[in-house]
Every structure is written in C-alpha cells, then in structure tokens.
Amino acid sequence: MPSNRWGIRGWLGGRGYRLDRYLYTLHRITGVGLVAWLFLHVYSMSYLGGGREPFEYIIDAYNQPMAHLGEFFMIAALIFHGLNGIRLGFLELGFLLGRPKRPVYPYREVVVQKLPRVVLLTLMVIGGIFLAFAAFEYLFLL
Amino acid sequence: MWLLQISTAIVLVVAVTVHLASFTSFVGPGRTEGLEFPVVRSRVVNPLYTVMYILFLGAGFYHGIYGVRTIISELLPNRSLRRFLVAILVVAGLAFFGWGTYTVLVALTL
Numbered sequence: 143m144p145s146n147r148w149g150i151r152g153w154l155g156g157r158g159y160r161l162d163r164y165l166y167t168l169h170r171i172t173g174v175g176l177v178a179w180l181f182l183h184v185y186s187m188s189y190l191g192g193g194r195e196p197f198e199y200i201i202d203a204y205n206q207p208m209a210h211l212g213e214f215f216m217i218a219a220l221i222f223h224g225l226n227g228i229r230l231g232f233l234e235l236g237f238l239l240g241r242p243k244r245p246v247y248p249y250r251e252v253v254v255q256k257l258p259r260v261v262l263l264t265l266m267v268i269g270g271i272f273l274a275f276a277a278f279e280y281l282f283l284l
Numbered sequence: 285m286w287l288l289q290i291s292t293a294i295v296l297v298v299a300v301t302v303h304l305a306s307f308t309s310f311v312g313p314g315r316t317e318g319l320e321f322p323v324v325r326s327r328v329v330n331p332l333y334t335v336m337y338i339l340f341l342g343a344g345f346y347h348g349i350y351g352v353r354t355i356i357s358e359l360l361p362n363r364s365l366r367r368f369l370v371a372i373l374v375v376a377g378l379a380f381f382g383w384g385t386y387t388v389l390v391a392l393t394l
Binding site for chain 2: 149150170173174176177180181184185187188190191193194197198201217220224227228231234275279280
C-alpha cells in the first residue's frame, strides 16, 4: 500500500509545496467530481431511451441558473483535468523533463527545470482560453 | 492496469473533445440547439457515434474508478474497508456502464 502519512491534509499544504503539488490536489478533486458527474450523466441521459418527451423533460429540469453554473464548473473541471492529464502523461513517459544534470547541493536545479514549467504555463494559458469560451457558451449565451 | 489508465486518458481526451464540440457554437450547433431532440437524435442514430459513446463510457468508468481506487488506497489504512469500497465502486461502475450502453443502443432506434 502506498504510504500517505499526512492523509487528506497532505493534499492541502505542507512545507516546501510548489505549484505542481497544488495541481496534484486539484487534479484529484476535479477527478472525483467528474466521476460523480459521469454517474449523474448516465442517469440523466437514460431518459433519451424513452424518446422525445422524457428527454425534453430532463433537459427542461436542468434548464435553470444553478444547473448552468454546475455545467460550467463541470466543463472547467474537464478542461483542467484534461490539460493537466496531458502534462502528467508527457512527464510519465519521460518527455519534457529536460536534460539531467549532476546533483549538486542545494539540488534545486535538478528538480525544477525550465521546460516543464514553460509547458505548464502554456497549458494554463490554453486552459484559460478554453475556460473563457466555456464561460461565454454556458453562462452568457443561455 | 496503469498502462490502461494512460490509454483510457488518451481515448477520453479525444472523445470529450468530439463530444463537447457538439455543444459549442464555435464549431458546432451550440449548447441550446445542440440539446434539441432532433439534433440529438441525428447524432445518436449514427453508428459511428454509438461506437464512440460506448468507448467513451468504458474509458470514462475505467479511468474514473481506477483513479478513485488510487485515492482510496492512499487515504484509508483499513484494508477490509478499502476492499469493500472499491468493490462497491466496481459494481456500480459496471452497472452504470451497462445502463449507459443500453441507452446508447436503444437511442439507435429513435
């Protein structure tokens, strides 16, 4: 079993935590939210099997401001989880890690290198643009 | 299992992009029109969408439940409780995958 001495408190903060650690926490929170939403979505879309009337009934039921806000948060979670997942996938497969360097005290340079940080910032900008589109579509057009 | 977690992530990125494009006015009909019954029906009677939705459901439930299982294994020290919760998740995931697949197949006949 993986050790996690801090439990859920370890998600929230600790000494020496950097941005990547908070992205890890947000990745998990959005992940759990999206799983819950997937179950809800399968339930909601099951009305489609009944034909036009049941489908329009469930779509009308969700046609209210709080539901639109919920949809927007779901899209925001999807954008974040997807883009951060792409970053994690690249790191997992060994891309974007930068060139290894000899570990010399205080080791900072070995851990934090420019390329992963540039990729992270680029993905955040792309995420911000997608989020702006989502806000326009799900909050202002309705 | 981890390799499958990464593979399902790739499937999900593609499937979510295609799925959300149906509700975005920049590349598709937009959110309101995209959810109108005739527009939805024109999508769900297409067998290509059926295949995509079933893949989407399978990848979504595998990826999601594997992820929650990882969180449970890290946070809960009690082995029996962990196993119990993971078993519930797997059963619920399989049931909802079956339910979603059934809906997608029934929708083909709309």
